[in-house]
Amino acid sequence: MTTALITGTTAGIGAAFASRLAADGHNLVLVARDEKRLRDQAADLHDRHGVEADVLRADLSEDDGIAAVEERLGDRKHPIDLLVNNAGFGNKGRYLEAPLADELRMMKVHCEAVLRLTTAAAETMRTRGRGGVINVASIAAFFPRGTYGASKAWVVQFTQGAARDLASSGVRLMALCPGFVRTEFHARAGIKPDSVPSWMWLDADKVVTEALKDFARGKALSIPDPRYKAMTGLAKLAPRAALSVVSSNVGRPPKR
Numbered sequence: 001m002t003t004a005l006i007t008g009t010t011a012g013i014g015a016a017f018a019s020r021l022a023a024d025g026h027n028l029v030l031v032a033r034d035e036k037r038l039r040d041q042a043a044d045l046h047d048r049h050g051v052e053a054d055v056l057r058a059d060l061s062e063d064d065g066i067a068a069v070e071e072r073l074g075d076r077k078h079p080i081d082l083l084v085n086n087a088g089f090g091n092k093g094r095y096l097e098a099p100l101a102d103e104l105r106m107m108k109v110h111c112e113a114v115l116r117l118t119t120a121a122a123e124t125m126r127t128r129g130r131g132g133v134i135n136v137a138s139i140a141a142f143f144p145r146g147t148y149g150a151s152k153a154w155v156v157q158f159t160q161g162a163a164r165d166l167a168s169s170g171v172r173l174m175a176l177c178p179g180f181v182r183t184e185f186h187a188r189a190g191i192k193p194d195s196v197p198s199w200m201w202l203d204a205d206k207v208v209t210e211a212l213k214d215f216a217r218g219k220a221l222s223i224p225d226p227r228y229k230a231m232t233g234l235a236k237l238a239p240r241a242a243l244s245v246v247s248s249n250v251g252r253p254p255k256r
């Protein structure tokens with residue numbers, strides 16, 4: 001039986017990964033900050049699918065939290081076969097509206113934690129000659145959208161580069177770039193769902209199904225929806241200035 005460690009499992013895309021991987025028979029290590037929610041989720045997954053689900057409470061915006069997950073990933077007696085770096089959030093407002101401390105926290109969770117956890121996992125996986133890492137980025141990686149888009153662009157660039165560097169090691173890496181997915185993300189980030197056109201919304205379970213198909217195909221980048229694939233293609237051709245006007249306004253109230 002294989003074991004997957006997922007960060008940010010208690011809601012949204014992470015919860016969809018946990019349900020799907022448990023249904024496929026993987027044991028799980030569930031990581032997030034809310035211990036009660038983690039314990040309830042672990043019990044539910046165990047009851048429904050008969051898998052072992054361990055709880056690891058960690059705040060990935062803190063060094064101690066990242067270190068605790070690194071330690072678990074480095075445990076060679078209980079190896080992790082698949083790491084899903086999924087935990088993440090959006091800050092409220094445009095650049096200079098969100099406090100700098102919140103922007104730095106985002107960089108810590110989206111970039112430093114992803115780098116450190118990927119490294120802890122990949123080192124052990126390379127020794128074993130097998131394993132995989134899925135880093136959840138965003139379609140925002142391809143559009144100018146403040147610190148959030150920039151941090152997700154880093155996730156894509158880092159993951160694609162690392163995937164190439166580890167190509168013959170048996171360790172596979174993939175960056176996952178969903179568009180708007182119905183989760184708790186938008187309420188937490190102060191984005192009003194009705195400000196996003198209904199055709200742009202994706203379902204978390206479908207995103208995970210497509211992502212796992214792409215991962216099985218050996219892709220280093222997954223954009224799990226044809227509409228968003230087309231948008232990304234167009235974005236490469238559009239002038240950056242025009243692109244930033246559109247991307248900085250989606251899901252946000254008009255500028256004062």
Ligand SMILES: NC(=O)c1ccc[n+]([C@@H]2O[C@H](COP(=O)([O-])OP(=O)(O)OC[C@H]3O[C@@H](n4cnc5c(N)ncnc54)[C@H](OP(=O)(O)O)[C@@H]3O)[C@@H](O)[C@H]2O)c1
Nearest residue numbers: 008010011012013033034060087088138180181183184185
């Ligand atoms: N929803 C979208 O439209 C969308 C689109 C593209 C990409 N994404 C990306 O997908 C990932 C998951 O987002 P989601 O939409 O599923 O969000 P969500 O529903 O808000 O879930 C976020 C999860 O991350 C955990 N988390 C947040 N901050 C954390 C921290 N400091 N340390 C540890 N865990 C933390 C949360 O649990 P606790 O609060 O208990 O810690 C929760 O389990 C994120 O990386 C996001 O950027 C989302």
